[in-house]
Amino acid sequence: MTDHLLEVRDLSVEFHTAAGTVKAVQNVSWHLDRGETLAILGESGSGKSVSASAVMNLIDMPPGRITSGQILLNGRDMLAMTAEQRRRINGCKIAMIFQDPLAHLNPVYTVGWQIAEMVTTHGGTRDKAQARALELLRRVGIPEPEVAMRKYPHQFSGGQRQRLMIAMALACKPDILIADEPTTALDVTVQAQVLELLEELQAETGMGLLLITHDLGVVAEIADRVVVMNGGQIVETGNAAEVYRNPKHPYTHKLIDAAPGKGAMPAERDRTGQPLLRAEGLTKTYGAFQALKGVDLTIMPGETVAVVGESGSGKSTLARAILRLDDPDRGRILYRGNDLMAMAPRQLFGLRRDLQMVFQDPTQSLNPRMTVFQLISEAWVIHPEILPKGLWRDRVAELLVKVGLRPEMAARYPHQFSGGQRQRIAIARALAMEPKLIVCDEAVSALDVSIQAQVIELLDGLRREFGLSYLFIAHDLPVVRDFADRVVVMKSGEIVEEGPVRQIFDAARHPYTRALLSASLDPDPAVQAARRAARPLETA
Amino acid sequence: MTGFIGKRALASGISLIGLVILVFFLSRLTGDPTNLYLPLDASIEAREQFRELHGFNDPLIVQFGRYVLDLAQGDFGESLQQARPAMEVVLQAFGWTLRLAVITMTCVTVAAIVIGSLAAFKVGGIFDRIATFFSLVGASAPDFWLAIVAIVIFAVNLHWLPTSGTGTPWHWVLPVAVLFVRPFGLILQVVRGSMITTLSSAYVKTARAKGVRTRPIIFVHGLRNAMLPVITVIGDQAAAILNGAVVIETIFGFPGIGKLMIDSILLRDFSVVLASIMVSAVAIFIMNLLIDIAYAMLDPRIRY
Numbered sequence: 001m002t003d004h005l006l007e008v009r010d011l012s013v014e015f016h017t018a019a020g021t022v023k024a025v026q027n028v029s030w031h032l033d034r035g036e037t038l039a040i041l042g043e044s045g046s047g048k049s050v051s052a053s054a055v056m057n058l059i060d061m062p063p064g065r066i067t068s069g070q071i072l073l074n075g076r077d078m079l080a081m082t083a084e085q086r087r088r089i090n091g092c093k094i095a096m097i098f099q100d101p102l103a104h105l106n107p108v109y110t111v112g113w114q115i116a117e118m119v120t121t122h123g124g125t126r127d128k129a130q131a132r133a134l135e136l137l138r139r140v141g142i143p144e145p146e147v148a149m150r151k152y153p154h155q156f157s158g159g160q161r162q163r164l165m166i167a168m169a170l171a172c173k174p175d176i177l178i179a180d181e182p183t184t185a186l187d188v189t190v191q192a193q194v195l196e197l198l199e200e201l202q203a204e205t206g207m208g209l210l211l212i213t214h215d216l217g218v219v220a221e222i223a224d225r226v227v228v229m230n231g232g233q234i235v236e237t238g239n240a241a242e243v244y245r246n247p248k249h250p251y252t253h254k255l256i257d258a259a260p261g262k263g264a265m266p267a268e269r270d271r272t273g274q275p276l277l278r279a280e281g282l283t284k285t286y287g288a289f290q291a292l293k294g295v296d297l298t299i300m301p302g303e304t305v306a307v308v309g310e311s312g313s314g315k316s317t318l319a320r321a322i323l324r325l326d327d328p329d330r331g332r333i334l335y336r337g338n339d340l341m342a343m344a345p346r347q348l349f350g351l352r353r354d355l356q357m358v359f360q361d362p363t364q365s366l367n368p369r370m371t372v373f374q375l376i377s378e379a380w381v382i383h384p385e386i387l388p389k390g391l392w393r394d395r396v397a398e399l400l401v402k403v404g405l406r407p408e409m410a411a412r413y414p415h416q417f418s419g420g421q422r423q424r425i426a427i428a429r430a431l432a433m434e435p436k437l438i439v440c441d442e443a444v445s446a447l448d449v450s451i452q453a454q455v456i457e458l459l460d461g462l463r464r465e466f467g468l469s470y471l472f473i474a475h476d477l478p479v480v481r482d483f484a485d486r487v488v489v490m491k492s493g494e495i496v497e498e499g500p501v502r503q504i505f506d507a508a509r510h511p512y513t514r515a516l517l518s519a520s521l522d523p524d525p526a527v528q529a530a531r532r533a534a535r536p537l538e539t540a
Numbered sequence: 541m542t543g544f545i546g547k548r549a550l551a552s553g554i555s556l557i558g559l560v561i562l563v564f565f566l567s568r569l570t571g572d573p574t575n576l577y578l579p580l581d582a583s584i585e586a587r588e589q590f591r592e593l594h595g596f597n598d599p600l601i602v603q604f605g606r607y608v609l610d611l612a613q614g615d616f617g618e619s620l621q622q623a624r625p626a627m628e629v630v631l632q633a634f635g636w637t638l639r640l641a642v643i644t645m646t647c648v649t650v651a652a653i654v655i656g657s658l659a660a661f662k663v664g665g666i667f668d669r670i671a672t673f674f675s676l677v678g679a680s681a682p683d684f685w686l687a688i689v690a691i692v693i694f695a696v697n698l699h700w701l702p703t704s705g706t707g708t709p710w711h712w713v714l715p716v717a718v719l720f721v722r723p724f725g726l727i728l729q730v731v732r733g734s735m736i737t738t739l740s741s742a743y744v745k746t747a748r749a750k751g752v753r754t755r756p757i758i759f760v761h762g763l764r765n766a767m768l769p770v771i772t773v774i775g776d777q778a779a780a781i782l783n784g785a786v787v788i789e790t791i792f793g794f795p796g797i798g799k800l801m802i803d804s805i806l807l808r809d810f811s812v813v814l815a816s817i818m819v820s821a822v823a824i825f826i827m828n829l830l831i832d833i834a835y836a837m838l839d840p841r842i843r844y
Binding site for chain 1: 741742743746747748749750751752753756764765839841
């Protein structure tokens with residue numbers, strides 16, 4: 001009665017937690033055909049991964065419970081099968097790859113063994129498995145495949161690890177590959193390569209590809225059809241290009257509008273006068289690794305300078321060096337003309353409040369045992385000259401309102417907030433110091449696009465209100481385009497290009513900058529299709 | 541790796557020297573052994589002769605110098621009590637304790653790993669209940685009490701097993717069983733906790749998505765990763781038994797190093813005390829080295 005390869009019908013899953021029953025997905029239906037790519041698009045908590053987990057039988061029951069629905073593989077209901085039958089399907093008919101390949105590969109076994117295990121688990125001989133593993137390593141483009149067989153996951157780069165995951169998933173030639181945020185943890189250029197590899201492999205094998213993502217750009221690049229999820233329900237489904245052009249549901253509308261990189265770029269600023277901060281010739285080595293090779297940087301009062309680059313480019317080291325969280329080996333850091341490097345600890349302590357930092361992961365940067373009030377008011381415990389104790393409560397309330405939270409939230413603990421709210425708390429904490437410069441190290445990278453847009457807007461508003469300067473460390477170019485005055489592009493510890501945002505985005509000079517720009521994905525499927533067509537055919 | 545072992549050996553050698561100096565002078569503080577060895581009515585001359593013979597009349601520093609010189613030639617002195625070379629006495633006792641430790645820890649390790657892993661796989665299941673029960677018993681029951689109760693039940697009342705001594709395999713059952721309880725409870729808890737963390741890890745999820753069977757998921761994918769903290773505790777517990785399960789060895793009349801140490805301290809048999817301490821220290825050094833090597837073997841990310 002059904003001719004779909006995989007079909008999920010009216011699936012509802014709930015989780016029983018201490019806080020009550022959570023309906024993770026409700027009456028979700030979608031289908032996937034051979035050779036097709038279906039993207040499930042949603043933000044965190046939308047339930048986008050739940051139906052895939054149900055397909056793979058990865059939902060722990062309890063606390064999870066499938067309350068209704070069917071999962072049909074070639075017309076047979078998988079939910080009616082025994083655990084052993086389900087196990088045989090996993091890996092063999094349907095394989096899955098995950099977001100963080102380092103965590104998802106077993107650290108204590110060689111990659112050759114792990115890929116071969118997929119074959120032996122499903123009845124292949126050891127010799128056959130070894131041969132297949134070697135063949136796959138070669139196919140996914142791992143250099144020196146014979147040597148790589150005996151290496152461990154930590155000995156590969158992030159992009160290579162995802163290739164290893166893909167090789168493992170394809171070992172038994174599955175009909176369906178489920179990819180859960182496969183490129184989220186990767187650099188843009190690597191992301192482009194991995195997506196390309198997936199497309200090629202799909203064309204070769206004719207498998208159905210189910211892609212779970214939060215990234216409109218990824219959808220635009222690779223998906224045929226898209227399912228948009230919000231709050232555990234499907235809000236819209238259809239052809240990817242069609243949905244982007246003509247979103248029917250208000251949520252889809254909102255999601256597309258929130259995608260960064262479409263706004264007007266700020267005009268060039270006047271950069272005369274005394275800079276707020278100037279770094280000269282910063283170098284930093286870790287053992288034999290040169291993280292910074294003589295970096296110069298100037299930030300004017302009220303200016304937002306973005307530092308972009310891929311992992312290992314030294315951008316975070318630069319941020320930490322400027323704040324003297326990690327002292328650079330050589331170089332000067334002039335804050336309003338005073339050299340921070342030459343300062344005594346006591347003098348530096350006084351200046352610390354002017355220079356604040358907001359980190360990438362607010363879950364880790366906020367002490368879980370402190371209330372929001374304690375977290376924010378700690379600034380005044382350390383620097384009592386800022387505010388007399390009697391005014392703390394009012395000021396905390398004021399700051400919370402300023403960052404878009406409510407004053408009564410001061411009594412709560414960080415775990416009671418969502419990721420976006422936590423980042424707001426971290427911003428409020430930085431503001432409590434009344435700083436002149438806030439260093440944001442990937443401060444919005446971990447947030448959903450709609451939340452990201454809100455936090456950027458908040459930072460922008462605060463800049464206007466307090467005349468703040470930002471040093472904005474990011475790997476995400478579209479966000480930078482919307483927010484920064486000036487862009488510094490880093491690669492391997494050096495600045496390869498620097499200039500006003502318009503110049504970088506409209507007339508990049510350095511080939512690396514151009515590579516970064518072309519690898520970053522546009523949310524518009526039409527734009528991506530045009531870029532794909534224009535791409536050189538070197539890999540084909 | 542050899543460099544690492546060499547460095548560790550050097551550091552341990554230095555602490556061993558410190559230990560020898562400390563124990564040498566501390567043991568001399570406990571008093572003169574003469575009175576313990578000669579009969580109460582021994583003449584003053586006989587006492588003088590005894591002291592002269594064993595060198596107790598010389599200033600401490602001279603005694604120490606002599607001891608060190610002898611040590612340098614591999615002579616650990618004589619046992620006052622047994623009139624045999626001290627090291628011979630100690631190594632004989634250590635052999636017994638080593639066997640006791642190896643048998644006990646093998647049983648403990650195998651049982652704790654299997655039951656702990658299964659307990660972690662199904663929290664609240666039958667193995668989990670065994671785990672909880674034993675860790676509670678292990679933590680709360682004093683071993684001397686367990687030993688005495690076990691003797692009363694199995695040796696005195698039921699006549700199944702001998703009360704004490706060595707000789708037949710049956711003599712080993714009670715000491716091993718009593719020594720088993722505490723480390724078993726402890727290691728079981730560590731295995732269980734470590735396995736719960738490991739089994740909820742991302743790579744175990746991958747293994748499930750690969751269709752790997754349950755048993756290899758637990759014992760191949762999970763266990764090796766969960767073993768690192770477990771090994772530390774196993775080494776710690778093994779060292780505790782090697783160092784002399786003093787109480788247990790005494791109750792069961794087991795001629796191990798713990799009993800020997802207590803006896804020689806009470807009898808001021810200084811050479812034996814010093815030799816025992818050196819043997820224990822070396823045993824612990826080797827134990828720690830083995831743990832470090834096991835770490836590197838289990839986890840390829842650890843390299844020395």
